[in-house]
Amino acid sequence: MSDLPIVLRPARIAHLWENQIVRRLVVLVLLGILWELVALWQNNPIMLPRLSTTLGALVEAFRDDRLLGAAWVSLSVLLKGYGLALSIALVLVALAAANRFARDALQTLTAMFNPLPAIALLPLALLWFGLNESSLIFVLCHAVIWPFALAALQGFESVPETQRLVGRNYGLRGPAFVALILAPAALPSLLSGLKIGWAFAWRTLIAAELVFGVSSGSGGLGWFIYRNRNELYTDKVFAGLLVVILIGLIVELGVFRTIENRTVRRWGMQK
Numbered sequence: 001m002s003d004l005p006i007v008l009r010p011a012r013i014a015h016l017w018e019n020q021i022v023r024r025l026v027v028l029v030l031l032g033i034l035w036e037l038v039a040l041w042q043n044n045p046i047m048l049p050r051l052s053t054t055l056g057a058l059v060e061a062f063r064d065d066r067l068l069g070a071a072w073v074s075l076s077v078l079l080k081g082y083g084l085a086l087s088i089a090l091v092l093v094a095l096a097a098a099n100r101f102a103r104d105a106l107q108t109l110t111a112m113f114n115p116l117p118a119i120a121l122l123p124l125a126l127l128w129f130g131l132n133e134s135s136l137i138f139v140l141c142h143a144v145i146w147p148f149a150l151a152a153l154q155g156f157e158s159v160p161e162t163q164r165l166v167g168r169n170y171g172l173r174g175p176a177f178v179a180l181i182l183a184p185a186a187l188p189s190l191l192s193g194l195k196i197g198w199a200f201a202w203r204t205l206i207a208a209e210l211v212f213g214v215s216s217g218s219g220g221l222g223w224f225i226y227r228n229r230n231e232l233y234t235d236k237v238f239a240g241l242l243v244v245i246l247i248g249l250i251v252e253l254g255v256f257r258t259i260e261n262r263t264v265r266r267w268g269m270q271k
Helices: 010-017 020-042 051-064 067-098 100-113 118-129 133-157 161-169 174-185 187-216 221-230 234-262
Strands: none
Touching: 020 051, 051 067, 051 234, 067 100, 067 133, 067 174, 067 187, 067 221, 067 234, 100 133, 118 133, 118 187, 133 174, 133 187, 161 174, 174 187, 187 221, 187 234, 221 234
């Protein structure tokens, strides 16, 4: 065993396999190989281009088609809508935590609007706000507010009564009680709501841009995908989809996973 290169030693391989990033990279590599094999077998680049062709189109789109600019347009709109939605949801949840009627009202609104697809409101948004960024922000707010409010409210309701009594004994009431007692105890639910809200907002934005871009003649990643689909540049369509996926992975693993590791996992609130 000592004659084996160190990189091939079972203990080193097992240690690497314990790393979640390594396992995820293996999954991505396997998916890439499967994609390449299926594309070769089908042999129809308009229906399914090869992965190598798509990667070449991705480089070309960044260089010549301003794909990076389209990604920034989408992200800038997303951050505005996501931030506004979280602000509204936090106010609603704080009121619901402090008042029984507000809690019943929020639960009713969540039951009504959470199952309603945000993209279904885009025609109304275009009618109310016109062909501008406000329409996209409106549908993004709808996509984020209700799932985040539901997760946050469930997290607040799961806080043990002992912790609530501690807060009351210290004289905490209203926003201070929510910020110092409920929010820290419900942090796993809050982070889950943030991730769900982000996922809903991201896919809603791309879907909305497919319509918004056609209507306004401009747009972000959704418009880039739609325009290249009309021109039968399927490799660039897949390049745009890859950027959507990569941004989602970066936010999930680079932002939310880092926050979880430094908070709820470090404090033993989540495995």
